[in-house]
Amino acid sequence: MITTQHPVIQLENEYVVQSYKRPPFVLERGEGVMLYDTEGRAYYDWVAGIAVNALGYGDPELTQVIQAAAAGLLHTSNLYYTAPQVELAAALCEKSFADRAFFTNSGTEANEGAIKFARKVAYDSGSRNKTEIVCFSHAFHGRTMGSLALTPKEKYQTPFKPLLPGVTVAEYNDIASATAAINDKTCAVFVEPVQGEGGIYPASTEFLQALRDLCDQHQALLVYDEVQCGVGRTGTLWAYEASGVKPDIMTIAKPLAGGMPIGAILTTEAVASHIHPGDHGTTFGGGPFITSVAKYVVERISQPQFLEQVREVGGYLMDRLHEINSPLIADVRGRGLMVGVEFTVDVAPIIEAGYQNGLILVNAGQNVIRFVPPLVVQKDHVDVLVERLTVILADLS
Numbered sequence: 247m248i249t250t251q252h253p254v255i256q257l258e259n260e261y262v263v264q265s266y267k268r269p270p271f272v273l274e275r276g277e278g279v280m281l282y283d284t285e286g287r288a289y290y291d292w293v294a295g296i297a298v299n300a301l302g303y304g305d306p307e308l309t310q311v312i313q314a315a316a317a318g319l320l321h322t323s324n325l326y327y328t329a330p331q332v333e334l335a336a337a338l339c340e341k342s343f344a345d346r347a348f349f350t351n352s353g354t355e356a357n358e359g360a361i362k363f364a365r366k367v368a369y370d371s372g373s374r375n376k377t378e379i380v381c382f383s384h385a386f387h388g389r390t391m392g393s394l395a396l397t398p399k400e401k402y403q404t405p406f407k408p409l410l411p412g413v414t415v416a417e418y419n420d421i422a423s424a425t426a427a428i429n430d431k432t433c434a435v436f437v438e439p440v441q442g443e444g445g446i447y448p449a450s451t452e453f454l455q456a457l458r459d460l461c462d463q464h465q466a467l468l469v470y471d472e473v474q475c476g477v478g479r480t481g482t483l484w485a486y487e488a489s490g491v492k493p494d495i496m497t498i499a500k501p502l503a504g505g506m507p508i509g510a511i512l513t514t515e516a517v518a519s520h521i522h523p524g525d526h527g528t529t530f531g532g533g534p535f536i537t538s539v540a541k542y543v544v545e546r547i548s549q550p551q552f553l554e555q556v557r558e559v560g561g562y563l564m565d566r567l568h569e570i571n572s573p574l575i576a577d578v579r580g581r582g583l584m585v586g587v588e589f590t591v592d593v594a595p596i597i598e599a600g601y602q603n604g605l606i607l608v609n610a611g612q613n614v615i616r617f618v619p620p621l622v623v624q625k626d627h628v629d630v631l632v633e634r635l636t637v638i639l640a641d642l643s
């Protein structure tokens with residue numbers, strides 16, 4: 247571990263808005279699932295830039311695709327047609343429930359757009375009080391004013407109030423609570439099929455089916471936020487496939503371009519037919535460079551053998567984590583390569599010990615460590631993780 251005397255850390259302290267708490271080392275390069283700091287120390291990366299770097303670091307094919315895309319058009323704006331955007335839209339629609347796509351630059355922007363789409367559908371129905379949105383306990387939908395309103399965490403919300411009004415928070419995985427919350431004033435219900443930041447909680451099929459039925463009953467849109475759990479993370483291309491329950495809108499982002507910023511709103515023709523020129527837009531979203539890269543990443547991740555590998559290594563990870571015999575572990579849960587271990591204690595010292603032992607780990611709330619590695623992680627990487635984590639937990643308990 248290097249010290250806070252490193253010039254990069256000093257410069258960061260002097261010039262960067264202090265909105266992030268960072269460990270005292272400077273990452274310099276990566277290869278596969280490994281990251282290396284400026285002192286040459288190696289770390290097994292179980293975070294992947296928070297469920298982003300699906301193909302790991304330095305993937306030779308991805309690098310080639312990026313280089314080729316960089317030699318072409320970088321940006322044209324959405325005023326003009328370019329091939330990569332429409333080809334990516336076609337690929338995403340062919341591989342999902344959706345008929346149409348709208349591209350953004352991030353997950354929170356995709357959710358902001360989804361809020362607007364839902365409002366527009368409700369507006370066109372003529373019902374002027376159909377403006378409310380239902381979200382769920384422990385949800386995380388982003389940091390901008392609309393998506394923040396759907397992220398019911400006091401610490402994140404309180405200093406920024408007033409937020410978007412008309413939001414009701416129901417209990418996740420609780421059908422009675424959802425039934426009480428959703429009514430004719432509801433224009434949309436936002437749910438993560440597997441909650442990420444909230445602590446890695448999969449939604450039950452019954453819960454998603456009940457949300458689908460309630461949305462149909464009250465003419466509300468069912469919006470899946472697959473920003474963290476989508477694009478192969480859970481071992482199927484979309485997390486909702488495990489339930490078979492389809493949404494009206496799905497937002498995706500994080501791994502879509504293998505580490506570069508992009509998001510998307512996928513939706514049905516029934517919803518998209520309400521969106522006309524002027525209703526929504528973005529300067530950068532869906533530009534030719536980023537969509538060329540995303541097209542490649544989606545093709546690669548949606549290969550059956552790629553997804554099979556995610557399921558197999560994910561299952562192995564879950565089994566091996568279950569085997570750790572520590573009084574500090576309260577639960578192991580998740581799906582595919584989106585696994586959470588709940589501890590009986592604050593996980594900050596475990597993450598800190600991880601750095602000392604060559605593991606990059608991240609929390610999801612105070613008591614959960616979530617494992618969201620590059621999707622190319624292998625069983626022998628899992629073995630190293632479990633071996634080191636076992637020692638760390640023995641030391642701490």
Ligand SMILES: Cc1ncc(COP(=O)(O)O)c(C=O)c1O
Pocket residue numbers: 296352353354355357386387388389438442443471472473474475499500
């Ligand atoms: C489920 C979910 N939705 C939305 C977001 C926000 O995405 P972004 O940070 O790209 O704005 C995140 C980010 O962690 C997320 O996990």
